[in-house]
Amino acid sequence: GAVVSQHPSWVICKSGTSVKIECRSLDFQATTMFWYRQFPKQSLMLMATSNEGSKATYEQGVEKDKFLINHASLTLSTLTVTSAHPEDSSFYICSARLPGAQPQHFGDGTRLSIL
Amino acid sequence: QQQVKQSPQSLIVQKGGISIINCAYENTAFDYFPWYQQFPGKGPALLIAIRPDVSEKKEGRFTISFNKSAKQFSLHIMDSQPGDSATYFCAASKEGNQFYFGTGTSLTVIP
Numbered sequence: 611g612a613v614v615s616q617h618p619s620w621v622i623c624k625s626g627t628s629v630k631i632e633c634r635s636l637d638f639q640a641t642t643m644f645w646y647r648q649f650p651k652q653s654l655m656l657m658a659t660s661n662e663g664s665k666a667t668y669e670q671g672v673e674k675d676k677f678l679i680n681h682a683s684l685t686l687s688t689l690t691v692t693s694a695h696p697e698d699s700s701f702y703i704c705s706a707r708l709p710g711a712q713p714q715h716f717g718d719g720t721r722l723s724i725l
Numbered sequence: 726q727q728q729v730k731q732s733p734q735s736l737i738v739q740k741g742g743i744s745i746i747n748c749a750y751e752n753t754a755f756d757y758f759p760w761y762q763q764f765p766g767k768g769p770a771l772l773i774a775i776r777p778d779v780s781e782k783k784e785g786r787f788t789i790s791f792n793k794s795a796k797q798f799s800l801h802i803m804d805s806q807p808g809d810s811a812t813y814f815c816a817a818s819k820e821g822n823q824f825y826f827g828t829g830t831s832l833t834v835i836p
Contacts, residue, residue, distance in 0.1 A: 616768070644823070653814060653826045654769070703768045712757040712821050716768035 613637050614706050616717030624725055625696060631689045631720045633704030639684035640706035644714060645677075648701045660687045694724045728752060729817050731827025738834050744802040746830045748815035751796065755817040759824075760789065760800045763812045772813070773800070805834045 613636040621629055633643055641662050646654040658666045658679050666679035676698075678690040687706075691698055701721055705714040730749045738744045748758075757776060761769035775782045775789040775798065782789045788801040802809055815827040 614768075642821075651829075651831070653828045654824075656823055659823060705768075707821065710821070712818065713759060713771050713774060714824060715771065716761075718768045719766070721766070 611637055612706075612708065612713070612715040614640075614704065614715045614717040616704055616720055618720060619718060620721045620723075622723045622725065623694065626693055627724075629691045629694055629722060631691075631702055631704075631722075633687045633689070633706070633717055635685045635706040635715075638706075638708050640687075641684060641709050642707045643681060643687040644705045644707075645679060645687075645689050646703045646705070648703060648719070650701075654703065657689075691722065694722070696724045698722065699724045727828070728825035729815060729827045731815050731830060733830060734828065735831040736833070738805045738832065740805060740807060740834055740836050742805050742834075744805045744809065744832055744834070745799060746813055746815070746832070747797065747799045748817075748827050749795075749797045750817045750825075752817070752819070753796070754819045755825075756820065757818045758789070758791065758798050759816050759818075760787075761814045761816065761826075763814065763829075769814060802832075805832075807834045807836055810834050 615634045617632045643660045645657045657672045658668045660666045660681040662681045681687040703719040705716045759774035760772045762772045763769040773787045786803045791798045813830045816824040818824045
């Protein structure tokens with residue numbers, strides 16, 4: 611149980627393109643989803659907390675207009691990297707939490723490469 | 726400010742040995758302490774977790790030891806296997822809110 615699916619797993623695109631990443635909770639309803647960014651050999655950096663039906667809460671230093679988060683349903687949250695540039699290249703990971711539960715269940719991440 | 730400090734950064738253990746990874750935290754309000762295992766190119770997978778009302782939790786070869794007074798907790802992997810080679814992250818959270826992750830430990834188990 612508690613499976614989180616992330617799509618796509620890998621995307622390469624040109625600078626200036628907008629990229630959408632989907633995060634789905636497959637067998638449970640997630641009122642809260644989290645988006646992380648991870649650089650090679652580093653820890654996970656929380657970008658934002660996404661609550662279903664409300665605006666995401668962004669961490670300090672994360673550009674809201676750059677990283678658009680939508681959590682329109684209890685099983686789907688999306689992260690859109692707008693006008694992506696090479697410095698946005700990274701490993702993006704989402705996680706989801708069952709209501710009232712502590713563990714976060716992670717997707718397998720999306721490797722984003724901007725040329 | 727790093728809420729959770731993790732050590733060592735890397736660890737090499739022989740097959741069959743014990744791997745020990747340590748974490749320390751500052752915020753006494755934290756009430757949930759999970760350990761995650763991450764393989765290259767994959768997301769972290771929950772390994773084992775503990776709450777501060779117990780001092781130890783064991784699941785198979787994995788044990789968490791928790792010292793509330795010292796604000797420290799550790800992961801012990803008994804009978805380490807090459808398949809355990811991965812990066813391990815400790816974390817801490819309060820009341821289901823955001824996780825504060827440690828910096829990670831790269832474990833290599835040599836045959």
